[in-house]
Amino acid sequence: MAGIALKKGTKIYTYGQPMTALHLITGGKVDAFYPGGHLTLVKGDVIGISELCSEIHFLNYTVSEDAVVLTYPITNVEALDDLMRQHQDMARFFLLSAFRQLTGLQNNCSMSQLKCGNLYHELMDDYEKYSTISNRHRLPFKPISEIDNLTTYLNDESPDLWLGEYYAGLTRIYTGSHYKGLLQESAVSLGFLRKCSLDFRKTYTSADEQYRYQKHLSSFYFNSEGNDLFERLTTLSYKLGADSDEAKEVLQIIERVIKEYGNDHDCDPDMVTQRIENHRASLDRKTATSMTEEEAGTDSDVSSELADSLNTILDYAAVDPEIADSFRRNVQAYKALADKIDTGDKASRLRRALTEEFYEIYFVAFEKTISVTPIPLPVRLFLYFGYVDENLAGSNNAAILCKLAKQMSDHSESGVYTFYDWLMAIFQGRKAPSRDEFGQDYSEYLHKQKMSGDISESELKDLEESAIDKVKFELRNMFPTANKITYGRVTTFCPLFTADDVLKNLEDAYVTSSKIAKSLEMIKAVDYTAFYRESMDMDHLDTIGKETIHLEYLPDIILMPNIGIRGIMWQEIEGRVRNSPSRMLLSIFHLEDLDSTMIRMTGDFRWELCKRIQGGRWNDVTEASLTSEYFDYIQFYRKNRDLSAEAKEKLRSGLQRAKNSFKEMFIRDYLIWILFEGKNSPRLNKVARRIFFTYCPFPESICRTLSQNPLYSEFLDRRNIKSAQQLHHIEVLIKKLQNSNIPVPESLEREQLYITGKL
Numbered sequence: 241m242a243g244i245a246l247k248k249g250t251k252i253y254t255y256g257q258p259m260t261a262l263h264l265i266t267g268g269k270v271d272a273f274y275p276g277g278h279l280t281l282v283k284g285d286v287i288g289i290s291e292l293c294s295e296i297h298f299l300n301y302t303v304s305e306d307a308v309v310l311t312y313p314i315t316n317v318e319a320l321d322d323l324m325r326q327h328q329d330m331a332r333f334f335l336l337s338a339f340r341q342l343t344g345l346q347n348n349c350s351m352s353q354l355k356c357g358n359l360y361h362e363l364m365d366d367y368e369k370y371s372t373i374s375n376r377h378r379l380p381f382k383p384i385s386e387i388d389n390l391t392t393y394l395n396d397e398s399p400d401l402w403l404g405e406y407y408a409g410l411t412r413i414y415t416g417s418h419y420k421g422l423l424q425e426s427a428v429s430l431g432f433l434r435k436c437s438l439d440f441r442k443t444y445t446s447a448d449e450q451y452r453y454q455k456h457l458s459s460f461y462f463n464s465e466g467n468d469l470f471e472r473l474t475t476l477s478y479k480l481g482a483d484s485d486e487a488k489e490v491l492q493i494i495e496r497v498i499k500e501y502g503n504d505h506d507c508d509p510d511m512v513t514q515r516i517e518n519h520r521a522s523l524d525r526k527t528a529t530s531m532t533e534e535e536a537g538t539d540s541d542v543s544s545e546l547a548d549s550l551n552t553i554l555d556y557a558a559v560d561p562e563i564a565d566s567f568r569r570n571v572q573a574y575k576a577l578a579d580k581i582d583t584g585d586k587a588s589r590l591r592r593a594l595t596e597e598f599y600e601i602y603f604v605a606f607e608k609t610i611s612v613t614p615i616p617l618p619v620r621l622f623l624y625f626g627y628v629d630e631n632l633a634g635s636n637n638a639a640i641l642c643k644l645a646k647q648m649s650d651h652s653e654s655g656v657y658t659f660y661d662w663l664m665a666i667f668q669g670r671k672a673p674s675r676d677e678f679g680q681d682y683s684e685y686l687h688k689q690k691m692s693g694d695i696s697e698s699e700l701k702d703l704e705e706s707a708i709d710k711v712k713f714e715l716r717n718m719f720p721t722a723n724k725i726t727y728g729r730v731t732t733f734c735p736l737f738t739a740d741d742v743l744k745n746l747e748d749a750y751v752t753s754s755k756i757a758k759s760l761e762m763i764k765a766v767d768y769t770a771f772y773r774e775s776m777d778m779d780h781l782d783t784i785g786k787e788t789i790h791l792e793y794l795p796d797i798i799l800m801p802n803i804g805i806r807g808i809m810w811q812e813i814e815g816r817v818r819n820s821p822s823r824m825l826l827s828i829f830h831l832e833d834l835d836s837t838m839i840r841m842t843g844d845f846r847w848e849l850c851k852r853i854q855g856g857r858w859n860d861v862t863e864a865s866l867t868s869e870y871f872d873y874i875q876f877y878r879k880n881r882d883l884s885a886e887a888k889e890k891l892r893s894g895l896q897r898a899k900n901s902f903k904e905m906f907i908r909d910y911l912i913w914i915l916f917e918g919k920n921s922p923r924l925n926k927v928a929r930r931i932f933f934t935y936c937p938f939p940e941s942i943c944r945t946l947s948q949n950p951l952y953s954e955f956l957d958r959r960n961i962k963s964a965q966q967l968h969h970i971e972v973l974i975k976k977l978q979n980s981n982i983p984v985p986e987s988l989e990r991e992q993l994y995i996t997g998k999l
Contacts, residue, residue, distance in 0.1 A: 252301040263287040268307025276451035292437035356393035404731035549618035557605040581732035634739030656753040728805035759838040766918030799828040807837040809844035843910030866935035940997035
């Protein structure tokens with residue numbers, strides 16, 4: 241078959257054109273454009289394979305480097321099946337190209353998702369800065385009312401997290417030596433292509449949603465009327481005067497806005513260009529880029545402290561020489577990679593090798609810190625952040641890491657742990673290791689080992705008392721999985737700190753105990769019972785008997801040594817003890833919106849804790865609970881007469897987005913409950929609102945605000961009756977104690993506040 245030569249700039253397909261053929265690229269490059277980005281297709285890639293299950297092209301294809309393509313007239317899936325039966329070698333090209341294109345789009349989509357969150361927070365910070373400085377200097381403040389209704393990107397169309405690893409695994413199979421048997425089954429090949437095409441379309445939909453969200457954010461900075469934030473900020477900078485420190489701060493914001501949105505907006509480009517030029521002309525100033533001597537001196541000090549970091553870490557850990565040499569070689573190879581998120585086989589093998597060696601070195605280095613102090617600065621950065629090399633991290637990032645490490649202190653009393661501090665807490669006996677993948681705690685794991693004959697009775701006793709073996713258990717069972725999941729982009733995961741992963745100002749992304757506390761307070765301000773459990777006052781059993789009270793157990797937050805995008809609710813309780821803190825995991829540098837992540841983890845926690853308490857009857861509606869009522873609501877929503885046709889259609893669509901996961905549906909509704917319903921902005925339907933009002937009640941302050949809202953009147957009346965009954969019971973008990981001259985325990989007084997929602 242003769243190839244077709246295509247010149248650079250040739251448009252092959254545009255959005256909406258019918259699918260008539262597939263084209264195998266035998267030379268050159270073709271760019272496939274989607275909303276907000278593009279994929280570069282090279283030799284061996286197939287144009288149109290990702291749109292297999294569509295009747296039209298939804299990507300725009302343009303030749304970016306003179307190319308040659310082989311054309312296969314394919315008008316339907318059956319025709320492709322016939323081709324693959326006759327030419328099994330072609331099936332392999334089609335599959336690998338489809339996998340590469342999907343993986344590339346997923347990686348780009350993941351980056352775009354982070355950008356959505358970053359741009360939202362930048363906009364809110366810029367608007368807040370404009371408001372604060374204007375009011376401080378008594379200058380006119382022009383509000384933008386639409387900003388008040390803006391929310392962070394909620395990521396409803398996000399692809400499944402496991403898909404990346406799934407397609408990476410398929411890529412390894414079809415590039416390995418065992419693919420021929422699979423190719424003989426054309427139905428299997430066609431099935432993979434169908435699924436890949438459907439997953440590509442879903443990911444494309446997510447990318448399109450993110451692109452539209454980013455465009456919406458850009459309209460707040462530049463719009464056709466000129467009544468935007470750019471106009472407000474430039475006006476403010478002029479009125480403050482050139483000598484004002486705050487004017488310089490505003491000018492920095494303006495320059496960042498120009499860089500981010502000057503060429504990325506939906507306005508007349510000539511008009512925006514003219515506005516930018518007018519601003520710069522009126523300033524009549526030059527941008528200073530040279531560093532001050534003091535800054536240069538500081539950079540010099542940092543460079544000196546971090547010089548030869550990798551060898552410092554390996555020498556301190558005294559790791560096995562063979563592992564040390566291999567790790568050095570692999571780090572150098574990783575530094576040399578032009579694209580560190582390349583999904584090719586060579587790059588993937590390198591990342592896997594680095595990951596295995598990293599965890600071995602991490603344990604040895606941790607064990608060394610127990611007995612050898614002081615800990616060198618590069619080792620501290622390694623343990624806290626996954627740092628191994630100053631050049632890999634980038635000089636500016638390395639300087640920030642040094643600053644943060646020197647300010648680092650143990651916040652475990654507030655329930656926030658760096659991963660290093662968490663391991664120390666386990667070593668010192670203050671915390672128990674996490675459960676393993678089979679749900680076994682450390683003690684259960686050891687007893688199972690003894691039952692299977694792997695260890696003796698004496699070894700069992702030694703291991704039960706061994707602090708370092710408990711740390712090993714945590715490192716083996718929790719660390720690798722949690723580190724990868726919190727990083728978020730599982731197909732390109734590598735635990736080493738690299739400048740390529742820094743997609744947000746490090747100090748802004750840095751998770752501190754105060755940021756965690758602020759997020760938890762925000763959640764508790766709406767769902768004040770979130771972390772309370774039913775218990776008994778064991779200190780006053782002799783006076784109040786087995787009276788049920790509620791005690792709060794705030795979660796332990798463990799900060800994993802990576803730059804990531806996801807949070808995990810790791811355990812709802814500690815071991816088997818119900819009245820114990822849950823465990824939630826975050827990257828120490830969290831690129832997503834922290835509040836949204838904390839809300840999602842709290843929703844996950846509420847679901848899992850209720851399941852734990854209810855046991856096997858967690859979804860039995862005859863035993864009323866949060867999970868049983870919500871499960872019944874989702875399972876039988878089609879028959880629910882309290883739901884309108886519109887609400888049922890919305891639920892059907894929501895279930896599809898949640899991949900039919902009832903828990904995911906609950907978490908999404910919980911997010912709405914905290915972000916919107918708690919601010920008197922109803923978004924849930926009547927049935928969901930009743931369930932949440934019953935099991936995730938508002939505090940008394942919000943109830944007062946909602947008292948005039950007819951949507952909540954029935955719920956509030958029912959709550960007032962129930963609260964009055966509970967309060968009467970407590971008041972009778974308190975009166976009885978007072979009549980007997982017995983001091984009233986503080987727990988009863990707090991229980992009154994809990995019932996009324998005044999905590």
